[in-house]
Amino acid sequence: YGSTRPERILAEVKRKATRGDARSVVDTIDQYCRHQEWAMNVGDEKGTILDSIVCEVKPRAMLELGTYCGYSAVRIASLLPPNSRLITMEFNPVFAAIARQVIAWAGVEDKVVLIEGPSGDWIPKMKKEFGLTSFDLVFLDHWKDCYLPDTKLMEECGLLRTGSILVADNVICPGAPDYLEYVRGSPRYESKYFRSHLEYTRVEDGIEKSVFLG
Numbered sequence: 001y002g003s004t005r006p007e008r009i010l011a012e013v014k015r016k017a018t019r020g021d022a023r024s025v026v027d028t029i030d031q032y033c034r035h036q037e038w039a040m041n042v043g044d045e046k047g048t049i050l051d052s053i054v055c056e057v058k059p060r061a062m063l064e065l066g067t068y069c070g071y072s073a074v075r076i077a078s079l080l081p082p083n084s085r086l087i088t089m090e091f092n093p094v095f096a097a098i099a100r101q102v103i104a105w106a107g108v109e110d111k112v113v114l115i116e117g118p119s120g121d122w123i124p125k126m127k128k129e130f131g132l133t134s135f136d137l138v139f140l141d142h143w144k145d146c147y148l149p150d151t152k153l154m155e156e157c158g159l160l161r162t163g164s165i166l167v168a169d170n171v172i173c174p175g176a177p178d179y180l181e182y183v184r185g186s187p188r189y190e191s192k193y194f195r196s197h198l199e200y201t202r203v204e205d206g207i208e209k210s211v212f213l214g
C-alpha cells in the first residue's frame with residue numbers, strides 16, 4: 001500500500017534523526033527533501049532567515065499557521081527561550097498526527113501546542129482558550145490565499161499589538177500578492193522582503209517580515 005509523503009518523512013526522521021535532538025530532525029528532513037523527494041517545508045535557506053528573526057524577537061507567545069509535517073515548528077521551538085510557547089495550527093488530521101510525532105521525536109513537545117482545526121475558527125478563540133493578550137511573532141505558511149484574510153482576522157481579534165511581527169513564507173513562489181500589497185501598502189505595517197529561494201531549489205522565493213505599528 002502506498003504511504004503518504006508526510007508518512008515517509010516521519011519514517012526517515014525515526015530512522016535517521018537522534019531522538020531528543022531537534023537539530024538532527026531538521027537536518028534529516030532537509031537531507032531527505034533535498035535528495036529523495038521534495039516537500040513544502042520552509043527549508044534550510046529560508047529557515048536560516050526565520051531563525052534569525054526568532055532569535056532577534058525572542059517571542060514569549062508565537063503562532064504558526066500551517067504545521068504540515070512540523071519541520072518549522074521544531075526549528076522554531078528549538079530556539080525559543082524557556083517558558084515561551086509556539087501555538088501551531090493544522091487543519092488536516094493526517095498531517096497533524098504526523099507533526100505531533102515529529103515534534104515529539106525532536107523533544108520539543110513542551111514548547112509546542114498543536115491545534116487541529118482551521119485558522120478561521122480558532123483565531124477568534126485564541127485569547128480565551130489560551131489566556132493570551134497578543135502574539136509577539138506570527139509565521140504564516142498555510143494556504144497562500146488565506147494569509148490576508150487571517151491577518152485581518154488577527155487584527156480584528158486584537159491578537160496583534162504595536163511591535164508584533166508577521167513573517168510570511170512564499171511571498172514570491174507560489175506567491176501571496178494580495179497579502180504583499182496589503183502589508184507593503186498599509187500605514188499600519190513596516191514591511192521588509194528577504195530574498196531567498198524556494199526550498200531545496202534555485203527558484204526565487206522570499207520571506208516578508210512585517211511589523212504591526214498599531
Ligand SMILES: CCCNc1ncnc2c1ncn2[C@@H]1O[C@H](/C=C/CNC(=O)c2cc(-c3ccc(F)cc3)cc(O)c2O)[C@@H](O)[C@H]1O
Nearest residue numbers: 040066068089090091092095118119141142143146173174
Ligand atoms: C481553512 C484554510 C486556512 N486555514 C488553515 N488552518 C490550518 N491549517 C491550514 C490552513 N490552510 C492550510 N493549512 C495547512 O497548512 C499546510 C498548507 C500549506 C500550503 N503551502 C503551500 O502551498 C506551499 C507551496 C509551495 C510550492 C512552491 C512551488 C511549487 F511548485 C509547489 C509548491 C511551497 C511552500 O513553501 C508552501 O508553503 C497544510 O498542512 C494544510 O493542511
Ligand SMILES: [Mg+2]
Nearest residue numbers: 042141169170
Ligand atoms: Mg511555505
